Amino acid sequence: MASAAIDTQLADWRTRALKLENEVQGVIVGQDAAIRLINIAIFARGHVMLEGGVGVGKTTLLQSVARGIGGAYERIEGTVDLMPNDLVYHTFLGPEGRPQIDEGPLLRAGEKLSVFFFNEINRARPQVHALMLRVMAERHLHAFKKEYRLPHMVVFADRNQVEKNETFEIPSAARDRFMMEIAIDIPDDRELRKSLVFDTKFQHAEKLTQKVESGLLAFDQLNDFSDVVQNHVQSSPALEEYVMDLWSATQKPESFGIALDGVDMHRLIQAGASPRGMGMLLKAARVHAWLMNRDYLYPEDIHAVFHEVIAHRMVFNSMYESRRTLLSRQLTAKILETVAVPAKS
CATH class of the missing domain: 1.10.8.80 (Magnesium chelatase subunit I, C-Terminal domain)
Incomplete structure (x- = not known):
C-alpha cells in the first residue's frame, strides 16, 4: 500500500478511535483515563483485566465500548459451580420436554464475537480459567465436531475483591495473558460523585449505552489495522x-x-x-x-x-x-x- 494511502487510513481510523472515546466518555463519567487505556488495548488486540469494586460501572462501560466496536457482546458470571463446558454449551428442555443442547456464550455469536466479559473470574474454578486462557491465546475452540474461530474476540474480566471464601486467585502465569490491568475507580471529584448519585440517567444503564454510536470501529477490520499501526x-x-x-x-x-x-x-x-x-x-x-x-x-x-x-x-x-x-x-x-x-x- 502506498505511503499516502497508509497515511489516509491511519488518519481515518484515528478519527474513529477518538470519536469512540468521546462517545463513551459522554455516558461514563470520571473514567477518561480508563477509557483511553481500553481503547489502546482494543487497537493493540490485547485482553484486559478490570480492577474495581462493585457497582462502579464496569459492565456499562464495556457494553458502551462493545456497541462502538460493533460485533457481538457476550458475558458470563463466575461462580463456584461453573464448569468449563458452561462456556461452550448449555442444555435446556425443548418444546416437547426433551433435553436439547445449544451453543454457549463463547460460541453463540461465532466469528462475530468481539467483546467477551467474564465477570468475577476468580469465583470460577481453575479448570474454567484454563479453558478461558487457552481460548484467549488461540482464539479458536473445537466443539460439536467442528472448529469455531474467534478471531476478533477481546476478553475483559474482573475479580471479586471483597469475598475470599470460594474464590480461586489467578496465578501469575495466567495473569500474564492479559495485556493490561486497568483500574475502574470511583471518581474523586465531588460534583461527579453527586451526578452519579442524583442524576437519574445514570440509573438506566441500557439507555446510556444506546447513546453510543453503533459500529464505529468495524470490529472485523481491527486485526488487520492493528498490524498497520504496529508496522507504522x-x-x-x-x-x-x-x-x-x-x-x-x-x-x-x-x-x-x-x-x-x-x-x-x-x-x-x-x-x-x-x-x-x-x-x-x-x-x-x-x-x-x-x-x-x-x-x-x-x-x-x-x-x-x-x-x-x-x-x-x-x-x-x-x-x-x-x-x-x-x-x-x-x-x-x-x-x-x-x-x-x-x-x-
Missing part, C-alpha cells in the same frame, strides 16, 4: 535501550538504586516482566503514539501504559503479596522516575 510506528536505538533498562529494573530494581519504604528490595521481586509482557508494552505504546498522531515512539508513550501493562506481571515474594496493589504502583512509579530517559532527537 517506529522506535529509535536510544528508545530501545531505554526499554531494555526498564525491563531490567522490573527484575532487579535495587541495582538501579530503587528503594521503597519498609521493603527489603533484595527480597521483593521473584520474577520481573516476561518477554511477552515487554512485547505487549511496546504494542500498547505504539498505539498510544498513533493516537497522539506520531509515527515514532517517545518515552511518554511507554510511560502512558507502563503500570497497566507491567505491574501485574511482576511476581512478588509471598511476604509482600498482600500489599501488591500499593507496592506495584509505588514500584512502577519509582522505575519511571529513576531510569534515565533518553533525550529526544
Whole structure:
C-alpha cells in the first residue's frame, strides 16, 4: 500500500478511535483515563483485566465500548459451580420436554464475537480459567465436531475483591495473558460523585449505552489495522535501550538504586516482566503514539501504559503479596522516575 494511502487510513481510523472515546466518555463519567487505556488495548488486540469494586460501572462501560466496536457482546458470571463446558454449551428442555443442547456464550455469536466479559473470574474454578486462557491465546475452540474461530474476540474480566471464601486467585502465569490491568475507580471529584448519585440517567444503564454510536470501529477490520499501526510506528536505538533498562529494573530494581519504604528490595521481586509482557508494552505504546498522531515512539508513550501493562506481571515474594496493589504502583512509579530517559532527537 502506498505511503499516502497508509497515511489516509491511519488518519481515518484515528478519527474513529477518538470519536469512540468521546462517545463513551459522554455516558461514563470520571473514567477518561480508563477509557483511553481500553481503547489502546482494543487497537493493540490485547485482553484486559478490570480492577474495581462493585457497582462502579464496569459492565456499562464495556457494553458502551462493545456497541462502538460493533460485533457481538457476550458475558458470563463466575461462580463456584461453573464448569468449563458452561462456556461452550448449555442444555435446556425443548418444546416437547426433551433435553436439547445449544451453543454457549463463547460460541453463540461465532466469528462475530468481539467483546467477551467474564465477570468475577476468580469465583470460577481453575479448570474454567484454563479453558478461558487457552481460548484467549488461540482464539479458536473445537466443539460439536467442528472448529469455531474467534478471531476478533477481546476478553475483559474482573475479580471479586471483597469475598475470599470460594474464590480461586489467578496465578501469575495466567495473569500474564492479559495485556493490561486497568483500574475502574470511583471518581474523586465531588460534583461527579453527586451526578452519579442524583442524576437519574445514570440509573438506566441500557439507555446510556444506546447513546453510543453503533459500529464505529468495524470490529472485523481491527486485526488487520492493528498490524498497520504496529508496522507504522517506529522506535529509535536510544528508545530501545531505554526499554531494555526498564525491563531490567522490573527484575532487579535495587541495582538501579530503587528503594521503597519498609521493603527489603533484595527480597521483593521473584520474577520481573516476561518477554511477552515487554512485547505487549511496546504494542500498547505504539498505539498510544498513533493516537497522539506520531509515527515514532517517545518515552511518554511507554510511560502512558507502563503500570497497566507491567505491574501485574511482576511476581512478588509471598511476604509482600498482600500489599501488591500499593507496592506495584509505588514500584512502577519509582522505575519511571529513576531510569534515565533518553533525550529526544
